[in-house]
Amino acid sequence: MAVLPQGWRRIAYASLDSTNTALKRQIADGSRDLHEGLVLTAETQTAGRGRQGRAWSSPTGNLYASFLISAPDDLAKAPQIGFVASVAVVDAFATPGVRLRCKWPNDVLAHGAKLCGMLPEMAGAWIVLGIGLNLRPVNGPSDYPITSLAEQGLAFTPDQALTAVSGALAKRVAQWRRDGFGAISSAWSAVGPARSEPLAIRMPGPAEGPLTGRFAGLDAEGALLLDTDAGQRRILAGDVLFSVPSLTAEVG
Numbered sequence: 001m002a003v004l005p006q007g008w009r010r011i012a013y014a015s016l017d018s019t020n021t022a023l024k025r026q027i028a029d030g031s032r033d034l035h036e037g038l039v040l041t042a043e044t045q046t047a048g049r050g051r052q053g054r055a056w057s058s059p060t061g062n063l064y065a066s067f068l069i070s071a072p073d074d075l076a077k078a079p080q081i082g083f084v085a086s087v088a089v090v091d092a093f094a095t096p097g098v099r100l101r102c103k104w105p106n107d108v109l110a111h112g113a114k115l116c117g118m119l120p121e122m123a124g125a126w127i128v129l130g131i132g133l134n135l136r137p138v139n140g141p142s143d144y145p146i147t148s149l150a151e152q153g154l155a156f157t158p159d160q161a162l163t164a165v166s167g168a169l170a171k172r173v174a175q176w177r178r179d180g181f182g183a184i185s186s187a188w189s190a191v192g193p194a195r196s197e198p199l200a201i202r203m204p205g206p207a208e209g210p211l212t213g214r215f216a217g218l219d220a221e222g223a224l225l226l227d228t229d230a231g232q233r234r235i236l237a238g239d240v241l242f243s244v245p246s247l248t249a250e251v252g
Contacts, residue, residue, distance in 0.1 A: 037068065115134055172184065
């Protein structure tokens, strides 16, 4: 059985269409049981979702959870929860010999392969934070490398993983509220891309190809700063690609 932070409560399902969708339904229905720390989990999802409407493969044995978090008074700060959650996942599974890194905006990698994804969504005064974490190997076609805790030599059941994630998340949410985004940004940057690391970003909407450049950090709102041949760009939305095309010229 998972052990949650004080005041948190879990509702566990064998199967859901999507834990985020189910939690948003509870909000829309005006459930009286809504409180920060409410967690919905499912052993499997029939319509799991990732960022930008992508399907999230949901075989049994992995962690699929959605956490209810009170949105900040300044709703413009709500997207920062993705960085809070990414750092919390790294905290939860930090192990000597396992290289966990954050990939902008909401992924956690292990040795360069995707281990965990987050889907934060606004729902009224709430943030619904979906976390999908691979505990066992996931088979199937993908445009990028995928890994699991088991493949990194770490054995966790879904309940054990939920205990670890929820405890770390509660601490990082408290830090975010107490110390602001700067503390979270510093923690994320310590396990994010190296300064001047080459990056390629697929921008939303029609585009001829990915935007390439070198990582220049995060700004105060969590936007990615990219040094390109044409100058520094502030990226609010996009996908950092796993495979980086060769830069046409040295930047900076």
